[in-house]
Amino acid sequence: MSSGSNSGGLMSSAGLVRYFDSDDRNAITINPKTVLAFCILFGVFVQVLSLTVA
Incomplete structure (x- = not known):
């Protein structure tokens, strides 16, 4: 895996932070x-x- 690939961790959680x-x-x-x-x-x-009950 190259070091330039984006895992999407921070980017995908940004919408949830904005929603909550x-x-x-x-x-x-x-x-x-x-x-x-x-x-x-x-x-x-x-x-x-x-x-x-018991």
Whole structure:
């Protein structure tokens, strides 16, 4: 392989960076604390369910 060939790594990821950097006014925004609280409650729910069903 020659040293002048382009692997396309940086060039192909440029579109993704531009896509994820754009702010959309219609996008759903969720507070990170809400996501964390939901995950903790879901974990507790699964633990309680596994104790009662088993």
